[in-house]
Amino acid sequence: MPERKHIESWLTDMDGVLMHEGVPVPGADAFIRKLRDSGRPFLVLTNNSMHTARDLHVRLKRIDLDVPVENIWTSALATAKFLDTQHPGGTAYVIGEAGLTTAMHEAGYVLTDADPDFVVLGETRTYSFEALTRAIRLINNGARFIATNPDNTGPSPQGALPATGSVAALITKATGKDPYFIGKPNPLMMRTGLNAIGAHSESSAMIGDRMDTDVLAGLEAGMETFLVLTGLTAVPDIDKYPFRPTEVVDSIADLVDRV
The missing domain is CATH 3.40.50.1000 (HAD superfamily/HAD-like)
Known part of the structure; x- marks a missing residue:
């Protein structure tokens, strides 16, 4: 297989990756801070359509995760974008x-x-x-x-x-x-998100805690995929699926130095 390009853009799920039951995952703050300092394009994604990006910015800020509004992508935003184009x-x-x-x-x-x-x-x-x-x-x-x-x-x-x-x-x-x-695992959500930040799939990565949504969506969108074990998926669950992530890591803390 041809060697992939260096990762220039990062997409990450929210629940199970950055936080778990309202508590930040250790290393999540360092990961977000490193992304912001690097200037690399990034998005925090959620399939939940209840809250606006501004609402989620405030909720994340309360647990010391400072994600700008423009770096939050929800299934609601992806749905509205899809309908506007269609x-x-x-x-x-x-x-x-x-x-x-x-x-x-x-x-x-x-x-x-x-x-x-x-x-x-x-x-x-x-x-x-x-x-x-x-x-x-x-x-x-x-x-x-x-x-x-x-x-x-x-x-x-x-x-x-x-x-x-x-x-x-x-x-x-x-x-x-x-x-x-519209939402994950439909790769449409990933592609519209990538377009929103001017990123390309061949130089982007998706981080998630679920094989059936996060990893599958990233895979089908042509991205590298990282499965973290701080959410819903455990190591024995991985072999239940006919596809695999690019890499499995314990938590997002293991990816801070990759940014």
Whole structure:
């Protein structure tokens, strides 16, 4: 195989890589600081569409991870960017929180429940029966179905919560229509992120804690991939997949000197 180019740009997942259950992973602050000091393009990614990049900047700053707003890329931003390129100035019925609705507004979309071009499903802690019923009827009437990410569950102190993927399955069951998922492992999220920072896949790397989203998305986008063991994946899990990361490391602390 031809030798890859030196890594000039870094993409990293947030939960399980930079922090775990709201606590920063040792070495995460040094990694972010090194990236900022180096001037290299980088992005912190999350499949969660609930929060705006500004919200996440503040949340990370509270645990001493200083990530600029422009270096945060969410599935909500990727979704809005995708729709803007596919159908500029369109209309959408949106189920989600401020992270998604703000991104859609900023992309020039009008949010409406009157004959929208798209139904866009994102993350929320208050999925309502009425909103889901409306979404089902709009899709049955011809609206195209988009979902921000395929994650079936999300974490909480009390245990797993239903997330976009499982709610999308409910809508699919009722309509017979599958959504187009924008977030990881769709490499589209990585490519739009790389475009946002002017980076190229052949000289970029993705850091994640999940084989089925982070590593797969990075692999399919043509990037080097680093799996960290501070999140959901343990070493015995790796061989369950028909693909492998470029490298497995204990934590992001092991990558500080690679920047």
